[in-house]
Amino acid sequence: MTANMHAFANGAELAGKLADKVAETLSAAVAARGSASIAVSGGSTPKAFFQALSSRSIDWAKVTITLVDERFVAADNPRSNHLLVQENLLKDKATAAKFLPLYQAAASVEEAAAIATEKTRAVGHPFDVAILGMGNDGHTASFFPGGSNLRTALDPNTPRGIITMEAEGAGEPRLTFTFSSLQDARLLVLHIEGEGKKNVLAKAEAAGEETEMPIRAMLRRAASPVEIYWAP
Numbered sequence: 001m002t003a004n005m006h007a008f009a010n011g012a013e014l015a016g017k018l019a020d021k022v023a024e025t026l027s028a029a030v031a032a033r034g035s036a037s038i039a040v041s042g043g044s045t046p047k048a049f050f051q052a053l054s055s056r057s058i059d060w061a062k063v064t065i066t067l068v069d070e071r072f073v074a075a076d077n078p079r080s081n082h083l084l085v086q087e088n089l090l091k092d093k094a095t096a097a098k099f100l101p102l103y104q105a106a107a108s109v110e111e112a113a114a115i116a117t118e119k120t121r122a123v124g125h126p127f128d129v130a131i132l133g134m135g136n137d138g139h140t141a142s143f144f145p146g147g148s149n150l151r152t153a154l155d156p157n158t159p160r161g162i163i164t165m166e167a168e169g170a171g172e173p174r175l176t177f178t179f180s181s182l183q184d185a186r187l188l189v190l191h192i193e194g195e196g197k198k199n200v201l202a203k204a205e206a207a208g209e210e211t212e213m214p215i216r217a218m219l220r221r222a223a224s225p226v227e228i229y230w231a232p
């Protein structure tokens, strides 16, 4: 639908400005509805933003944090998005926030998805904030090109909740919120850094199949405008 570009001089400036915007949105949600929700991405990009956000003065006890997506690995695995959030966001002032993990110690990833859907059912109708990332292959959340459940994940009629995804580029099996869960966040952000990601974004903004670059689903069909935060 709409995308707005916010470009910054460097990653530190972006992290601070994005933390300000997210803090303002979460505080407004608490003031309006008594609670706030945010879904964040993992990967290598959000670390500085998480650290900046953890220092902001918000009524964190009224904020629920969850993940946009997760690997089917326990929270002590170095590739866990939960671990990244634990070490960089759930500290300082944000220690008081409630965290809902997607990983569940279940016998199968499908069972974990069902449990995580149940445990997150009360949040995100819509999320106050969703922070998306994007891989060099054009994936966002765990919507991977060639993914086992990609069409279901991107289908606007698939209900809110978490489904599984397996793909060559994904490594471990994944748990991911569906497109319908994320696309109407009151503040929908795509956080990317580097010239390479800018080029990937330009390619995604051009004509082509959504299944080739699943970020296109968000750029083209999200109900909320996509606020793109970028720094070199």
Ligand SMILES: O=C1O[C@H](COP(=O)(O)O)[C@@H](O)[C@H](O)[C@H]1O
Pocket: 040, 041, 042, 043, 044, 045, 046, 068, 069, 070, 071, 081, 132, 133, 134, 135, 136, 140, 141, 142
């Ligand atoms: O696999 C993932 O990658 C994307 C992008 O990560 P980055 O390292 O290129 O920043 C991320 O948005 C997603 O949450 C994560 O699971």
